[in-house]
Amino acid sequence: MTRQSVGTVGRPLALAALLCMLAACSSPGHLDILGQVPPFQLTDQSGRPFDSRTLAGHIWVADFFFTTCPGPCPMMSSKMHQVEAKTAATPDVKLISFTVDPAHDTPPVLAAYSKHFLAEPGRWWFLTGDRAILNDLGLNAFHLNGVDGSLNHSTRFVLVDRQMRIRGYYGTLEAGAVPRLLADIRQLERDPS
Numbered sequence: 001m002t003r004q005s006v007g008t009v010g011r012p013l014a015l016a017a018l019l020c021m022l023a024a025c026s027s028p029g030h031l032d033i034l035g036q037v038p039p040f041q042l043t044d045q046s047g048r049p050f051d052s053r054t055l056a057g058h059i060w061v062a063d064f065f066f067t068t069c070p071g072p073c074p075m076m077s078s079k080m081h082q083v084e085a086k087t088a089a090t091p092d093v094k095l096i097s098f099t100v101d102p103a104h105d106t107p108p109v110l111a112a113y114s115k116h117f118l119a120e121p122g123r124w125w126f127l128t129g130d131r132a133i134l135n136d137l138g139l140n141a142f143h144l145n146g147v148d149g150s151l152n153h154s155t156r157f158v159l160v161d162r163q164m165r166i167r168g169y170y171g172t173l174e175a176g177a178v179p180r181l182l183a184d185i186r187q188l189e190r191d192p193s
Contacts, residue, residue, distance in 0.1 A: 031159075031184055035166040037141050042098075042129035045110035045119075050127055052164070059188050060094040060160045061181065063172075064138055064145055064153040066101035067113045072155045076172050077117045080157070084124055086182055093185060095124035098137060100145065100153045102128045142166070157181055161188050 037052070044050040061083055065073040080095055087093040099105035105113075110126040119126070128134075134147035144154035159168040159181060168184050170177040 031161075031167040031187060033165045033167065034169070035141065035143060037137075037160055037164045037166065040133060040137060040141075042127040042133060043107060045107055045114045045126040046121075047107035050125060055094055055096070055160070056164065057162050058092055058094045059162060059185055060096055061185075062096045062098065062142065062158045062160060063156070064098050064100050064142075064147075066099055066151055066153070067105050067109055068101070069151070072173065076155060076157075077113075079172050079178055080124070081117050081119070082178055083157075083181065083185075084118075084120060086178075087185060088120075090185075090189065091123060092189070093123075095119075097124070097126045098134055098147075099126065099128045100134070100138070100147045100151055102131050102134060102147070103149075159184055159188070 040052045042050050061080070063076055063080060065076055067073075077097070080097065083093075084095055099110065105126075105128050107128065110128060114124065114126050131147055131149075138145045138147050138153070142154075142158050144156060144158070145152060147153075155172045157170040157172060157177070158166055159170070161167050167188065168181070170181045172178075
């Protein structure tokens with residue numbers, strides 16, 4: 001066998017090995033359990049009480065925002081609307097936006113904001129309520145931010161599974177965050193555990 005024929009035979013094998021490695025990289029990985037969301041009760045954009053038991057058995061995505069935000073909140077809400085649209089065939093997927101400004105973000109204000117972003121009733125809720133509850137959720141449940149009057153908040157989305165366990169964080173300012181979130185939602189849909 002000549003040196004040239006060895007190289008010719010080796011190229012297809014090298015290409016096959018490279019394709020296998022790429023396939024392994026693109027296959028979904030295991031989603032770790034990163035925390036547990038405790039039961040909570042707040043108020044939704046229609047002024048009705050919202051109990052977290054509404055979310056039991058559903059996959060859901062959460063974020064923190066405020067309606068007068070001049071910075072990333074409108075972009076985050078636009079991306080949340082993308083998630084809502086891309087999961088329209090799966091009404092089991094729910095969306096929750098928690099305000100960090102409960103003094104201003106009353107149910108009527110949240111209702112107007114939700115209409116602006118075409119939130120589907122029964123799928124995407126905008127929640128307000130007692131600042132202490134929102135603060136506890138932001139700091140201790142989601143490990144993102146406090147709700148302390150400063151209006152500082154994370155720009156990440158949080159993926160929560162059917163058992164109220166946190167399964168992923170997604171930086172909304174990062175390229176590819178929404179497609180990665182959607183892929184992980186599909187993985188949770190296939191894996192009921």
